[in-house]
Amino acid sequence: MYVIAGATGNTGKVIAELLLAKGQKVRVISRSADKLQPFVNQGAEAFVGSLDDSVAMTRAFSGATAVYVMIPPDITAKDFRATQDRTSDALAAAIAGANVSHAVSLSSVGADKSEKTGPVVGLHQFEEKLNRIANLNVLHLRAGYFMENLLPQMGVIHSMGMMAGPLKGDLQVAMIATRDIGAAAAAALQARDFTGKQTRELLGQRDVTMNEAAAIIGKAIAKPGLSYSKVPDMMLKPALKQLGMSSSMVDLLLEMAGALNSGYMTPLENRSAANTTPTSIENFVADIFVPAFRGNAAGA
Secondary structure (H helix, E strand, O other): OOOOOOOOOOHHHHHHHHHHHOOOOEEEEEEEEEEHHHHHOOOOOEOOOOOOOHHHHHHHHHOOOEEEEOOOOOOOOHHHHHHHHHHHHHHHHHHHOOOOOEEEEOOOOOOOOOOOOOOOHHHHHHHHHHOOOOEEEEEEEEOOOHHHHOOOOOHHHHOOOEEEEOOOOOOOEEOOHHHHHHHHHHHHHHHHOOOOEEEEEOOOEEEEOOOHHHHHHHOOOOOOOOOOEEOOOOHHHHHHHHOOOHHHHHHHHHHHHHHHHHHOOOOOOOOOOOOOOOOOHHHHHHHHHHHHHHHHHHOO
16 A cells, blocks of 8 residues: 555645556555545545644555655644644654654655755754654655746746746756656655665756746747846845745745855755656747646636
8 A cells, every 4th residue: 555645736736646556555655535436436546634644644654555645735834844844754654653664755856954944954954853763664755946947937938928037037947846756756666675774865857947947838839039147135125926826835945045046955866767757848938837827818
């Protein structure tokens, strides 16, 4: 039995569907029974519960061959770091309590640092908590910058005719599609060929700059002159809050952007076949961004 936390999220959904397609027994976790129903229709067992409830998660993890764990990002949390810690405490306690032997965790490039990386500090601490579980074999997947982080640019393009954000336009960033993270996690769960406490970076198909991303998106949406501009933090703060982010979340995201811009937060591994994933930025834009952009425009 494979147990998938965050099964309705970008990575968990891919993991659950890949395992189910291979005929594996899968238990999917969410706070919403309705959102789990599509997995149940494919043969999964549903477990309704909150990831920050250690008692419920201990039950959810009982009998697991392996589990996938992650901390869902609550961008509205008044204290985002406290919310992360509450969830990671509960998940670690549940893994220990259920005597789980193998776990794959969603982490991030930069999780080797204990401070000054915004929300990634919470993932560093999550790794540390799981590493303290004596008999657990755990693989921390340290993923690069999600290509899905480009999706909020749809509104910026519609309103301003350009892309904008906190990253430097010429900064080389390891960008990855979340579907590739899910595929890597599903493969690791099935193979269970990791022992002790291990990390593995996932760096996407290649490094991409925001300037390059703008050019690729512009070509795909018939706006060939689309450009990207780095915006000062003080100007970004109110815009990010308008998107529904709490002040805590905004401050942490801007701290993370600063860590990326300065090179403080950067991959530790050299790019290799093992940490390179298949989906290119061009594929992502064609498959995900363009349909979403057209739907956004139609609904405006």
